[in-house]
Amino acid sequence: MTTLVILGCILLVGLVIFQIARINEMIKRIKGEEEAVQQSNDNTALSVLLFGIVFLALALYTSYHYKDRMFGYGPMVSASKHGVWIDHSMHIMLVITGIVFVLTHILLFYFVWKYRYKKNRLGWYYPHNNKLEAVWTITPFIVLAYLAINGLVVWNKMMEDVKPGEDHIEIEVTGMQFAWLLRYPGMDGKLGTKNYKLISGTNDLGQDWNDPKNWDDFKPDEIVLPKGKKIRVRINSRDVLHSFFLPHFRVKMDAVPGMPTYFIFTPTMTTDEFRNNLKKYPEWNVPADPSDPESKMKWETFDFELACAELCGNSHFAMRRAVRIVTPEQYDEWVKSQKSYYLANIRGKAEDPNQGKTIKINGVENSGAPAEKPAEGDAGVKADSTKAE
Amino acid sequence: MSTQNIEVREEVDEIIEKNGYDDHFHDHHASDKYKSSFVGKYIFSLDHKMISRQFLITGIVWAIIGAAFSVIFRLQLGFPEADMAWLKPLLGKWIVLNDAGIGSISQDFYYALVTMHGTILIFFVLTAGLSGTYSNFLIPLQVGARDMASPLLNMLSYWFFFLAGLVMLYSLFLSTGPFSGGWTAYPPLSALPQASSGSKGGMNLWIISMTLFIVSQLLGGINYVTTILNLRTKGMSMWKMPLTIWSFLVTAILGILTFPVLFAGVLLLLFDRSMGTSFYLSEIFIQGAALENVGGSPILYQHLFWFLGHPEVYIVILPAMGIVSEIMSVNSRKPIFGYRAMAYSLMAIAFLSLLVWAHHMFTSGMNPFITNFFVLFTLIIAMPSSIKTFNWLTTLFRGNLRLNSAMLYCIGFVSFFISGGLTGIWVGSSTLDIPLHDTYFVVAHFHLVMGVAAFFGMFAGLSYWYPKMFGRYMNETVLKVHFWITLIGAYCIFWPQHYLGLAGVPRRYYRFDSFNSFTGWEGVNEFITISAIVVFFTQLLWVFNFFYSMWRGKKVTERNPWHSNSIEWTTPIIPPHGNWPGKLPKVERWPYDYGKDGKDYITQITPYAEGEEVIAH
Ligand code: HEM
Ligand SMILES: [Cu+2]
């Protein structure tokens, strides 16, 4: 019912506008076309000029107003090394295109007002001027060349793969509808081999349990990384395209089934440091839950996040994982506390190819007897990583 | 609508009679068979002017559908908690009710709406609707031809487009819904029926519809090119053609070169879907089963798609550029500045647009070294774009501007093209594209530069050529109201999306509250949605004006109401079949002699006066 009333009102407004417009046209005809046209032309020119002024003023004002939510400004500093370079390029881009935007718009709106129709005046017969055109071919060329080279220098630097032997941590993320599966290499620093045909209810990545490299891999439910260390993320997909997006680190790379991709970055701030920086801004010093003034402050609840940035189906918008950056010491401790997925969930079960055999994991003998299986710490991992929307 | 005015012979008739070219058209067509029946005249018409109107009206219908879809999904984004149960009678199971009886748009439906919105607006409205209308209407009239080179192919072009639309429309009524994987239709999502309900029957129909559409585009394109190259009237050398014709020519060639590649892309997709091939599929485990396909690459599809997809965005904008150049010059009473530069930059843009497709794929996982080339080409394409912008500005400089609605839309076009074009440089730089790709920043960019700008070109053209199409004027006051609300409204919708994108908010999200990083924009999203609703209803006002004026608009009483130089205005007020009743006009000069030698305008068929300077433009 209310819908009908609203639609009725809109229709009515439309009709009123239309009627007024018709009358307006008639008045014009009665007043004499020539004079009316001149009059309305003057009004229109003035409106365009006013629009231009308000438009540019609002564009500048709103940019300033939202500044502290933008990449690279205020609390939105980049938490990764290459991200700072990106933000710097973006800043240069903003200044240059901003100037062009304002100048061209000033010319546009000013010309419309200045050269509005006047009776008995002719337009200036000015068909071309090669010199002028050369100027605005060469100037943009120089500016664009500068921007392109500036961007590409950064691009090639940040896309460089790790060199053999270079110190880094490699982790793996795998997208699926609709979750991210995480895998760390364990003590040996190497990720075990996988085969998608081995995927099953207890083996959601299809790890090959014959491969010793798999025996110590662990699968946490949040990404934890040390500050200051080069991270190489191996990015995979199990089904359709996804995209590994860490907004605070300026990281984005598609996850492609059948073709592993990677992204390399170095975190430069721990979660705590980032929170302390947020604390400086009043908009972060409000209760996180507006209905509960006693709740924690917004900056205290801040977490880095992993999102999906490539449409992957109807729950694409809900593929979240938390990301925690810690000090290298805290990281080592955390790694130690993680239990191998193989030992916790596979060892000794029907899927285990080494059932009854004694194997060596990173030099430690493991007979597979129940007592040697770690008791706590892993139950949640398995349940969570296979959870689909 | 079709009341034939009894016209006085005018000076132009004398000139045509004296200098024109007699092709003995009326000896053959004395009893014009085209006009014989209702079906022949209005439905399976072979007349380019009628086909143009068919494209136009079909395009308007699709534009309303596509825009209505966007209003519905904008409601979800602006007011995610609002009760949508009132839409249930219309949308049925797409509105899901919770236990409390509060209705909301289902996720499947949300993505289906977004996908259909994109597909419809880009292909059906801004490609077929825009090119189909103006190329058909203006090419014969502005180059001085009786009709298109092949009226039959022309008719088929429309009916293939119509069929493509029917198939797409039908997919909306499938129980599994229309395709919902985005207008770019990336596999594997689009290749695997088990990946999403929209990838079932809806995707098959999407592919069939696109195939029919590609056929329509090729038939139309070949016709446009042939007509422009072969059927120009006496004296109409290439460098005397209006810029509209240049833009239609370049657009048509670009379409002919790239649409077949899209066809290849979707054909392989169809094979993957139905015949077990593995062009795009490899190592997939989905819905509890590991698929046999290995060795394919989803990236291959992206290359094929964007090889059309990027030129496609120029297919959309180039005709609008041509229209704006023409109308702006006429209403500035001043020649277009740098005519040849304008034509060459059209060609340069079209050529370069074939070399930049992978700038949509900077984060796709392709080799980062190759990216260097695509960045360079992408930024080079900004040069011809900036030449055009500066030339438009100089065209205004020291003109005598008639600020009628057509001219206002042109000014709006330039503003949108600047705003959206500058952000193209941002996303064209691979470095900045890492954080910005697939965020609202890209949404803001392409809607301003292509969506709204192309629409403004279309509106400008309709304000300007409506009198030629229908023999009446649209209500000018309504057009101005429409212009202002749409100009302001479109900026209200798309400008704030830059800020969302710069904060990292991803596009194609059904809700934002799963992430802390993307919340805090609720007020802005509400504002955008309200603006979108206002703009939507303003478009309906325009549509009402359009149809109302066909029968009730002010009648056109003069042959050349805008005092324009191009030759479509030398035809009778309502051009008959064959366009010129007698001889074809002979063209003497370029179309932009405004303000020359103290004369306000000199039509293209006016011979050079004795001693008049012939300027090589
Ligand atoms: C100055 C010239 C331009 C440059 C440098 C440029 C650059 C780009 C780039 C690099 C992207 C990809 C961004 C991303 O997905 O992250 C993009 C997207 C897009 N551009 Fe442009 N562009 C320009 C002009 C245009 C024009 C004239 C149009 C249309 C007429 C257009 C329409 C689009 C569309 C539709 C998309 C989005 C495609 C999608 O859905 O992913 N652009 N542009
Ligand atoms: Cu996703």
Ligand SMILES: [Cu+2]
């Ligand atoms: Cu592109």
